Amino acid sequence: MVTVSLSYFSAGGAHDPAAAPYDVLLRTARLADEAGLEAVWIPERHFADFGSLFPNPSVPAAAVAATTRRIEIRAGSVVLPLHHPVRVAEEWAVVDRLSGGRAGISFASGWHGADFVLSRFDAADRRRVMRDGVDAVRALWRGEARTFTDAAGREIEITTRPRPVRPELPMWLTSGGSVGTFELAGSLGAGVLTHLVGQRPGELRDKIAAYRKTRAEHGGGRGHVTLMLHTHVLDGSAAAAERAEAELARYLTTSMRLDASNVAAVKDAAAFTAMTAADRDAIAAAGASRYIDTGLVCTAAEIPERLATVASWDVDEVACLIDFGFDHASILRSVDELLGVLV
Structure with a gap:
């Protein structure tokens, strides 16, 4: 059976x-x-209402660290091309110290073009920058010195402080569905954080198989795959189902607006720009229906069977995305019912 986290x-x-x-x-x-x-996953988002509470996951992660005792606290994700590796190592070492050794990071290369005003690099170079940054953060986390160039062109050797509790940083790569990212994670000995946006369960199974194969080839064991799923516990009424579908559709419509600046899928960005409002509404409605069928937007009685289905895809962990549109009271009620099934 999969383990369960909140996202x-x-x-x-x-x-x-x-x-x-x-x-x-x-x-x-x-x-x-x-x-x-198992964990809480905290995102990074910039310059839009969509996810706007989380411009830097290390800050809310520190708050969670100070108010919890055992749960893992993970970034889902740190968009590494937007940050200097030294800052990432420093900030997350603080989270690790505050939590007594419970910090972990999923690294992403980024996809929203506007975000790269924060970067020292062009968005087109984001994958290489992420790959190099991963090596740097891991080395700094271990206490190794790394050489960086300052604004005057001088090379300076850096060792970061504070030292984290964990000698090795638990690490994932975030993938929107690229099998290349799954395989890169396997070669690096990292986990994978993914979702069902743009990929079907059968496609996900194939990518997980490629990831497991690459991990094994690099001596890294099975690894760890975390799947984000939209989650809201329904009471079984038609009204609750209709509201969930409406909230999901609204959420997806908001999400699609970001595609106009999608540097990871330029064709998708162009297609979005050409859509009419009716087109967008139709796509959002179809997506909402699919997530209700494949996610954890269901009654409490249905949750064990749906988690078993996800486990059959060879997923290790489900990260329940709980705040995709409902008011706070409804989210808290849903989480109470979810925990009632799991505990």
Whole structure:
């Protein structure tokens, strides 16, 4: 059976202005900690309402670290081309120290073009920059010295402080569906963090098989695959199902607006720009229906069977995305019911 974690992306949106913006994150992280779930995954997003509460995952991760005792605290993701590797090693070492050794990071190369105003590199070079940055962060985390060039062109040897509790950084690569990223993660001895946007379960199984094969070829064992799934526990009524579908469609419509600046899929960006509003609504409705069928937007009684299905895809961990549109009270109720099934 898969293990279960919580994942966040857009809590405290404009639809719920009266709620304390980080209330869902902190309250559900404590509940998950007490219930024995595996981890919480905190994203990085910039310059849009979609996920706007999380411009730097290390900051809310530090808050979670200070208010929990055992649950793993992971970035899902750090967009590495937007950060200097030294800053990443320093910030997450603080999270690791605050949590007593519970920090982990999934690294991403980035896809939203506007984000690269924060980068020293061109977006077209993002995959190489991520790959080099991964090596640097891992070395710094271990306490190794690395040489960097300052603004005057001088080479300076750096060793970061504070020292983390964990001698090795638990690491994943975030993949939107590229088998190349799955295989790169396998070659690096990293895990994979992925989702079902743009890939079907059968395709995901094939990519996981490629990842396991590459891990084995590099002496890294089976590895670890985490799948993000939209999650909301329904009461079985038609009204609850209709509301969930509407919230998912609204969430997906908002998400699609970012595709206009998608540097990872330029053809998709062009296609989005050419769409009419009716086209977008139709695609969002179809996507919402699919996520209800394949995700954890279901009744409490259906959750064990759906988790068993995900386990059959050779997934190790499900990261339940809980804040994709509902108000805070509904999210908290849903998490209570989810934990009631799992504990």
